[in-house]
Amino acid sequence: xxxxxxxxxxxxxxxxxxxxxxxxxxxxxxxxxxxxxxxxxxxxxxxxxxxxxxxxxxxxxxxxxxxxxxxxxxxxxxxxxxxxxxxxxxxxxxxxxxxxxxxxxxxxxxxxxxxxxxxxxxxxxxxxxxxxxxxxxxxxxxxxxxxxxxxxxxxxxxxxxxxxxxxxxxxxxxxxxxxxxxxxxxxxxxxxxxxxxxxxxxxxxxxxxxxxxxxxxxxxxxxxxxxxxxxxxxxxxxxxxxxxxxxxxxx
Amino acid sequence: xxxxxxxxxxxxxxxxxxxxxxxxxxxxxxxxxxxxxxxxxxxxxxxxxxxxxxxxxxxxxxxxxxxxxxxxxxxxxxxxxxxxxxxxxxxxxxxxxxxxxxxxxxxxxxxxxxxxxxxxxxxxxxxxxxxxxxxxxxxxxxxxxxxxxxxxxxxxxxxxxxxxxxxxxxxxxxxxxxxxxxxxxxxxxxxxxxx
Numbered sequence: 001x002x003x004x005x006x007x008x009x010x011x012x013x014x015x016x017x018x019x020x021x022x023x024x025x026x027x028x029x030x031x032x033x034x035x036x037x038x039x040x041x042x043x044x045x046x047x048x049x050x051x052x053x054x055x056x057x058x059x060x061x062x063x064x065x066x067x068x069x070x071x072x073x074x075x076x077x078x079x080x081x082x083x084x085x086x087x088x089x090x091x092x093x094x095x096x097x098x099x100x101x102x103x104x105x106x107x108x109x110x111x112x113x114x115x116x117x118x119x120x121x122x123x124x125x126x127x128x129x130x131x132x133x134x135x136x137x138x139x140x141x142x143x144x145x146x147x148x149x150x151x152x153x154x155x156x157x158x159x160x161x162x163x164x165x166x167x168x169x170x171x172x173x174x175x176x177x178x179x180x181x182x183x184x185x186x187x188x189x190x191x192x193x194x195x196x197x198x199x200x201x202x203x204x205x206x207x208x209x210x211x212x213x214x215x216x217x218x219x220x221x222x223x224x225x226x227x228x229x230x231x232x233x234x235x236x237x238x239x240x241x242x243x244x245x246x247x248x249x250x251x
Numbered sequence: 252x253x254x255x256x257x258x259x260x261x262x263x264x265x266x267x268x269x270x271x272x273x274x275x276x277x278x279x280x281x282x283x284x285x286x287x288x289x290x291x292x293x294x295x296x297x298x299x300x301x302x303x304x305x306x307x308x309x310x311x312x313x314x315x316x317x318x319x320x321x322x323x324x325x326x327x328x329x330x331x332x333x334x335x336x337x338x339x340x341x342x343x344x345x346x347x348x349x350x351x352x353x354x355x356x357x358x359x360x361x362x363x364x365x366x367x368x369x370x371x372x373x374x375x376x377x378x379x380x381x382x383x384x385x386x387x388x389x390x391x392x393x394x395x396x397x398x399x400x401x402x403x404x405x406x407x408x409x410x411x412x413x414x415x416x417x418x419x420x421x422x423x424x425x426x427x428x429x430x431x432x433x434x435x436x437x438x439x440x441x442x443x444x445x446x
Binding site: 001002003005040045070071072074075076093094095096098121122123124166167195196197220221250 | 263265266269270272273298299300358361362363364365366367368369386388389390391392406407426428429430431432434435
């Protein structure tokens with residue numbers, strides 16, 4: 001049986017892991033390669049590295065990071081952060097990344113999804129959707145969730161799928177950073193609308209939240225950052241808990 | 252040991268090369284017939300679409316060369332599918348090493364079949380010294396049916412071949428290079444095969 005996946009997310013700035021809440025008060029948390037390898041040993045199912053560097057050297061440092069991660073990590077990993085062109089993706093996949101995640105650039109130019117899926121295959125194209133409830137409905141946001149768009153989230157996820165994305169990473173800005181649980185209702189809606197895997201992100205603070213995002217939210221995978229970095233919930237412990245509750249995980 | 256990874260237009264080979272490097276084997280990546288023929292071990296990876304990959308193999312004559320190789324040979328993911336008779340992915344005639352049809356998962360299931368799944372019914376030297384009910388990392392939308400060459404199965408709404416073996420030819424559907432210790436063990440078993 002296909003297992004539910006637990007995915008730690010590492011924010012990377014200038015080649016170092018940073019920890020912080022909502023991108024504020026960032027602290028150096030060491031070498032992302034070492035941290036990634038530790039998570040892999042602790043039974044993480046995949047890793048996500050999000051580059052939040054804002055310099056011109058960005059792509060070079062990210063490619064260098066992927067190269068180093070690929071040498072030591074023996075589970076799949078995804079990279080993202082400012083990826084906007086076929087050349088960006090090509091450089092990252094050739095350096096050993098398994099998947100890339102695109103966000104703002106896909107909203108700005110949806111055809112990018114078609115181009116990337118055709119060039120590299122759907123399986124390595126993850127589209128990240130940052131969503132926030134505004135007034136009456138869920139609306140896609142870009143630039144780290146800071147800028148609202150005109151795009152309705154439930155329309156956008158269908159479009160992403162039809163353009164050839166292999167996976168959707170759905171982050172609820174209403175839940176992100178709260179540790180009050182994932183956006184189960186919205187995640188379930190999205191998961192039922194599309195026929196590709198959905199990674200739920202934002203709000204995971206307790207083991208129970210992961211159970212409910214898999215059961216009620218119908219997510220295929222759940223992503224979290226700080227609770228794993230600060231070792232509030234060791235990954236193995238979380239997976240053992242889920243197994244006891246009847247949710248299949250790799251142990 | 253001289254190990255050659257076949258280079259073709261189907262995904263990057265860096266992860267496979269790195270996994271072998273961790274086992275102390277430096278792989279050569281090549282599409283040169285002579286280099287492939289003279290290797291002690293050949294790995295045939297692949298991610299992508301079947302007909303495009305077959306076109307490339309045909310343009311280099313590799314479609315003729317591969318079935319005639321005699322050293323231990325390991326196909327991975329799309330590599331496994333291309334070693335079968337035929338794929339329903341764009342109605343593609345494949346290499347015909349395994350007398351098996353490659354078909355697509357049911358439309359009721361999420362595709363790709365992506366993530367960690369158990370492999371079972373393990374047989375033979377490639378699948379030895381593994382944990383009980385080991386997990387491997389899969390990413391694929393098409394699968395090889397179960398046949399007499401099947402040496403491992405997995406289940407995703409339907410039972411399919413997770414690994415195949417015939418003579419010197421071995422193949423795995425999941426990615427050993429991404430399947431943690433289980434995958435590493437399978438690669439190690441492959442390096443130790445005696446034929």
